[in-house]
Amino acid sequence: MQYELSYWERESFFKDIDVAVIGSGIVGLAAAIHLKTLDPKLSVAILERGTLPIGASTRNAGFSCFGSMTELLDDLNHASEDQVLAVVEKRWRGLQRLRELVGDENLDFQMLGGYEMFTHEEESIFRECQERMPEFNQKIGKITGWTEGYKVVDERLPGFGFQGVRHLILNQPEGQVHTGKMMSALLHCALDTGVKIYNGFVIKHLEDTSQGVEIETEFGWTLRVPKVLVAVNGFARRLLSMEEVQPARNQVLITHPIPDLRVEGCFHYDRGYFYFRNIDGRILLGGGRNLDLEREKTDEFGANELIRKALIELLETVICPGQRVEIDSWWTGILGLGPIKKPIVEKVSPNVTVAVRLSGMGVAIGTLVGQEGAELVISV
Numbered sequence: 001m002q003y004e005l006s007y008w009e010r011e012s013f014f015k016d017i018d019v020a021v022i023g024s025g026i027v028g029l030a031a032a033i034h035l036k037t038l039d040p041k042l043s044v045a046i047l048e049r050g051t052l053p054i055g056a057s058t059r060n061a062g063f064s065c066f067g068s069m070t071e072l073l074d075d076l077n078h079a080s081e082d083q084v085l086a087v088v089e090k091r092w093r094g095l096q097r098l099r100e101l102v103g104d105e106n107l108d109f110q111m112l113g114g115y116e117m118f119t120h121e122e123e124s125i126f127r128e129c130q131e132r133m134p135e136f137n138q139k140i141g142k143i144t145g146w147t148e149g150y151k152v153v154d155e156r157l158p159g160f161g162f163q164g165v166r167h168l169i170l171n172q173p174e175g176q177v178h179t180g181k182m183m184s185a186l187l188h189c190a191l192d193t194g195v196k197i198y199n200g201f202v203i204k205h206l207e208d209t210s211q212g213v214e215i216e217t218e219f220g221w222t223l224r225v226p227k228v229l230v231a232v233n234g235f236a237r238r239l240l241s242m243e244e245v246q247p248a249r250n251q252v253l254i255t256h257p258i259p260d261l262r263v264e265g266c267f268h269y270d271r272g273y274f275y276f277r278n279i280d281g282r283i284l285l286g287g288g289r290n291l292d293l294e295r296e297k298t299d300e301f302g303a304n305e306l307i308r309k310a311l312i313e314l315l316e317t318v319i320c321p322g323q324r325v326e327i328d329s330w331w332t333g334i335l336g337l338g339p340i341k342k343p344i345v346e347k348v349s350p351n352v353t354v355a356v357r358l359s360g361m362g363v364a365i366g367t368l369v370g371q372e373g374a375e376l377v378i379s380v
């Protein structure tokens with residue numbers, strides 16, 4: 001839709017904005033709140049293309065995870081130990097910031113633990129995890145304060161009723177949040193601090209000029225503001241041509257309530273490519289991107305039938321074998337990935353800062369990344 005901005009709209013809504021934050025996911029909201037905390041006089045506006053945030057933050061699984069063992073072992077193949085531990089520390093600190101900002105009750109935060117599942121075919125990777133567990137407990141324990149964060153809990157397998165699973169490694173300090181409550185609380189917090197939020201605001205292009213940043217909208221008109229923080233995560237390639245951010249789609253399902261559900265906690269299957277948890281007596285299950293990697297390298301929402309079939313099979317044969325389970329609904333979300341698991345927080349031009357590429361860890365790390373982005377925006 002193309003239209004001109006009226007005098008009233010321009011003067012009353014978009015005049016004198018000091019910082020425009022693009023994107024109202026966890027990062028954009030945390031950044032905007034932090035900007036107002038650092039300087040309450042700043043006029044901060046969030047420009048969001050969706051009626052709600054529509055990327056990853058309202059569509060994720062709500063694991064407050066900072067690294068299961070196979071995930072960290074894999075990360076060590078792509079980055080140095082110091083780099084991997086630095087990201088774990090950021091995830092852990094970020095989670096504490098989120099909990100301070102929103103409050104455990106508003107997040108529905110529960111530390112029920114995260115379980116990594118190993119099948120018969122995964123015996124050798126399980127053995128490797130087991131061998132390295134004392135070392136991991138010592139190194140990660142320095143960050144979390146948990147001396148025995150990871151432990152083998154095969155004795156819990158019969159209680160969960162899984163089929164074809166041979167081993168379980170529990171990550172005790174891993175928790176879960178209610179994603180919808182978290183985002184709703186963050187939105188309210190932003191509004192309470194005086195942040196303005198404009199929805200349906202699709203940005204096409206940014207131009208950093210000597211007079212400020214020109215924000216070109218899809219509607220044919222342009223705004224000019226002194227500073228911009230871009231928090232569009234998986235859409236950074238589309239908006240800023242940032243090749244270092246790879247969009248990746250994830251398929252998710254939720255079941256109807258299951259009588260006497262035995263699953264409690266967060267579960268990582270097939271090295272974390274699949275994940276599931278309990279919520280409101282139901283199972284939320286997602287992932288499987290590895291089954292059709294190329295097709296899922298997209299920032300468009302939409303079903304992938306091959307992956308959906310695999311998710312149903314996993315649900316029926318491994319997670320709830322022999323139980324009557326009905327699917328309530330499906331959705332998709334868009335991640336922003338990179339060759340290494342490290343968010344990008346940097347200035348791409350004097351007045352444009354980006355805080356993007358949160359991978360599958362934005363619940364834990366997003367608040368901290370937003371706050372770092374905010375500090376960079378107002379740094380000289």
Ligand SMILES: Cc1cc2nc3c(=O)[nH]c(=O)nc-3n(C[C@H](O)[C@H](O)[C@H](O)COP(=O)(O)OP(=O)(O)OC[C@H]3O[C@@H](n4cnc5c(N)ncnc54)[C@H](O)[C@@H]3O)c2cc1C
Nearest residue numbers: 023025026027054055056057060061063203333361362363
């Ligand atoms: C299915 C799924 C499951 C996940 N599970 C977990 C999990 O359990 N634990 C975990 O820690 N992480 C998980 N993640 C990752 C986590 O959700 C993300 O890392 C985090 O939400 C990223 O937040 P963000 O604010 O950077 O981006 P987003 O939430 O994607 O927000 C970006 C916003 O920018 C807006 N935008 C984009 N382009 C424009 C434009 N041109 N103009 C205006 N606005 C624009 C979008 O509409 C969107 O609202 C999951 C992700 C998905 C998709």
